[in-house]
Amino acid sequence: MAEISFRNVRKSYGELEVVHGVSAEVADGEFVVIVGPSGCGKSTLLRMVAGLETITGGEISIGDRVVNLLEPKDRDIAMVFQNYALYPHMSVYDNMAYGLRIRGLARSDIDARVRRAAEILELGGFLERKPRELSGGQRQRVAMGRAIVREPAAFLFDEPLSNLDAKLRVQMRAELQALHRRLGTTSLFVTHDQVEAMTLAHRMIVMNAGRAEQIGSPLDVYANPATTFVAGFIGSPPMNLIPSERGGRPVLLGVRPEHLEPCAESEAMMTVDIDLLEPLGSDTLVYGHLAGGRDGTRVAVRLHESVDARTGHLAVRYDPAKAHFFDPQGGQRIVS
Amino acid sequence: MEKRVVFRSAWLPYALVAPQIAITLVFFFWPAAQAVWYSLHLQDAFGLKVQFVGLANFATLFKDSNYLASFKVTALFSVLVAFFGIAISLLLATMADRVLRGAMAYKTLLIWPYAVAPAVAGVLWAFIFAPSIGILTYILKGWGVDWNWIIKGDQAMLLVVIAAVWKQISYNFLFFLAGLQSIPKSLIEAAAIDGASPFRRFWTIVFPLLSPTTFFLLVVNIVYAFFDTFGVIDATTQGGPGQSTNILVYKVYHDGVKAADLGGSSAQSVILMFIVIVLTVAQFRFIERKVQY
Numbered sequence: 346m347a348e349i350s351f352r353n354v355r356k357s358y359g360e361l362e363v364v365h366g367v368s369a370e371v372a373d374g375e376f377v378v379i380v381g382p383s384g385c386g387k388s389t390l391l392r393m394v395a396g397l398e399t400i401t402g403g404e405i406s407i408g409d410r411v412v413n414l415l416e417p418k419d420r421d422i423a424m425v426f427q428n429y430a431l432y433p434h435m436s437v438y439d440n441m442a443y444g445l446r447i448r449g450l451a452r453s454d455i456d457a458r459v460r461r462a463a464e465i466l467e468l469g470g471f472l473e474r475k476p477r478e479l480s481g482g483q484r485q486r487v488a489m490g491r492a493i494v495r496e497p498a499a500f501l502f503d504e505p506l507s508n509l510d511a512k513l514r515v516q517m518r519a520e521l522q523a524l525h526r527r528l529g530t531t532s533l534f535v536t537h538d539q540v541e542a543m544t545l546a547h548r549m550i551v552m553n554a555g556r557a558e559q560i561g562s563p564l565d566v567y568a569n570p571a572t573t574f575v576a577g578f579i580g581s582p583p584m585n586l587i588p589s590e591r592g593g594r595p596v597l598l599g600v601r602p603e604h605l606e607p608c609a610e611s612e613a614m615m616t617v618d619i620d621l622l623e624p625l626g627s628d629t630l631v632y633g634h635l636a637g638g639r640d641g642t643r644v645a646v647r648l649h650e651s652v653d654a655r656t657g658h659l660a661v662r663y664d665p666a667k668a669h670f671f672d673p674q675g676g677q678r679i680v681s
Numbered sequence: 682m683e684k685r686v687v688f689r690s691a692w693l694p695y696a697l698v699a700p701q702i703a704i705t706l707v708f709f710f711w712p713a714a715q716a717v718w719y720s721l722h723l724q725d726a727f728g729l730k731v732q733f734v735g736l737a738n739f740a741t742l743f744k745d746s747n748y749l750a751s752f753k754v755t756a757l758f759s760v761l762v763a764f765f766g767i768a769i770s771l772l773l774a775t776m777a778d779r780v781l782r783g784a785m786a787y788k789t790l791l792i793w794p795y796a797v798a799p800a801v802a803g804v805l806w807a808f809i810f811a812p813s814i815g816i817l818t819y820i821l822k823g824w825g826v827d828w829n830w831i832i833k834g835d836q837a838m839l840l841v842v843i844a845a846v847w848k849q850i851s852y853n854f855l856f857f858l859a860g861l862q863s864i865p866k867s868l869i870e871a872a873a874i875d876g877a878s879p880f881r882r883f884w885t886i887v888f889p890l891l892s893p894t895t896f897f898l899l900v901v902n903i904v905y906a907f908f909d910t911f912g913v914i915d916a917t918t919q920g921g922p923g924q925s926t927n928i929l930v931y932k933v934y935h936d937g938v939k940a941a942d943l944g945g946s947s948a949q950s951v952i953l954m955f956i957v958i959v960l961t962v963a964q965f966r967f968i969e970r971k972v973q974y
Contacts, residue, residue: 395870395874396873396874397870397873397874416873417870417873417874418873418874418875418876418877422874423874424870424871424874426867426870426871427867428865428867430865430867430868430870430871432868432871432872432886433890434889434890434892443872443875443877443885444874444875444876447875447876447877447881448876491871491875495875
């Protein structure tokens with residue numbers, strides 16, 4: 346059990362700086378997700394916590410220890426890798442017991458821990474199997490088991506679900522949540538999938554180009570994105586960003602697709618020329634562009650009923666209280 | 682998953698493998714069959730008359746103390762060559778795999794000896810270790826070592842082992858390097874987080890994962906020591922001094938070509954053939970079983 350804190354953490358490879366000073370706190374027992382597009386530095390940040398990358402600048406501490414100069418083995422963390430990194434020549438049991446044996450635990454203690462983890466993860470019947478004899482989901486669970494038996498201060502997850510198929514991913518997401526509720530261990534989870542981030546996180550760190558653009562609870566980030574990047578990255582389809590004017594200055598008007606509602610032509614705030622419909626069953630996504638000049642800005646609308654595509658355009662309105670405004674230059678949110 | 686090409690034509694597949702089969706038949710099976718035939722016959726010195734003698738050639742061989750000694754020499758030689766050839770190249774490959782700067786230069790230099798013919802490698806080392814003018818002989822003398830492989834059997838053995846190993850390291854190195862590079866980096870990282878020291882990571886993760894490569898190299902190196910080191914021996918010790926480096930394959934050549942005992946030499950090569958077949962089968966049956974994971 347421990348908190349993790351980042352204080353102005355930087356990483357460079359030679360001249361190239363890839364993480365430009367990230368500061369964040371992860372509370373004891375909290376599940377924090379670092380989310381961002383590929384190349385944003387999120388995995389690098391996680392690997393710096395694990396000790397697999399050196400820390401170029403700033404400080405990372407786990408519990409009350411600054412870990413910058415500690416070896417991975419001395420940091421009291423366990424990591425789950427994207428490709429699981431199971432030892433292919435060892436049985437499931439030995440995979441989980443490996444770290445414990447190295448730490449010199451008693452045989453009976455090792456056995457108890459491995460069996461308990463196997464029970465939690467429903468791996469009881471597979472302890473003698475080799476990783477290659479397991480399915481993707483089972484391998485994933487063994488990787489989790491290897492982390493659990495160590496009883497570390499924190500779990501680090503490096504995109505652990507991205508090698509699974511869509512259905513299994515949803516299932517493992519639920520299992521991860523259940524596991525965290527049960528163990529309550531501080532967890533840091535890296536993903537590029539905003540749905541994973543939204544569903545798993547207590548709080549999330551949205552990263553872009555080596556910076557933490559926003560840190561907050563999923564719903565708070567969703568409701569009040571700090572920048573146009575966050576507005577575009579969190580939510581699917583992303584928030585509509587429409588060039589507009591406010592108080593005589595140019596701004597970007599941000600409206601979520603579900604906040605645009607169809608209305609009569611007379612009360613329309615904008616009209617969308619429909620390009621494409623995506624019926625999802627529960628609702629319909631309408632993709633189009635703004636009618637009437639305004640340089641054809643693309644707009645998405647989420648409708649809770651089916652729509653007649655042959656009309657060719659859709660009149661919509663929105664609740665001004667749900668509109669966001671951003672600076673068109675820096676992309677920062679304009680707080681009114 | 683098996684990928685199979687199905688030919689429609691009845692004769693095309695045979696035509697395609699025919700060259701390989703022809704080469705195998707002409708250059709492997711025919712000489713082998715001839716060796717068997719000659720091993721059962723006695724030929725006069727001028728090659729004019731041939732007489733069937735049954736297993737007499739073999740009986741003579743097993744009463745010959747020189748021949749029995751050659752077995753011991755071959756066993757020692759092949760174990761030393763295979764062991765050091767594999768151990769040193771594994772060490773070099775592990776180190777080359779860790780090098781970040783100038784890795785290509787190291788790798789290229791380490792691969793070069795493979796391009797040197799065994800006989801040339803032998804001559805090279807014979808010069809370096811030459812009793813009168815060798816540079817290493819000079820250095821050894823400075824340390825008080827009396828180095829003269831021309832008259833000392835164990836030193837002669839050391840020389841041919843060094844030359845044979847030096848020649849083979851490049852080959853082993855290439856395979857080990859490829860093997861090391863195919864081990865996912867995350868496995869090593871996972872082991873590091875699990876608390877394993879670099880030494881322990883090597884013996885519990887890397888080495889077991891390299892075991893298929895090591896096994897393959899063991900088979901190849903034993904066969905190399907048995908046969909391909911002929912050039913090394915011929916260019917340096919020629920089996921001497923006495924019988925101390927007279928390995929089986931060199932004795933086959935010496936007795937057949939130089940001593941003109943065609944029947945005896947053929948009998949030896951039949952035995953040699955048999956030994957290598959047994960060794961290879963044994964290696965696959967007993968050692969490969971431990972390699973699977």
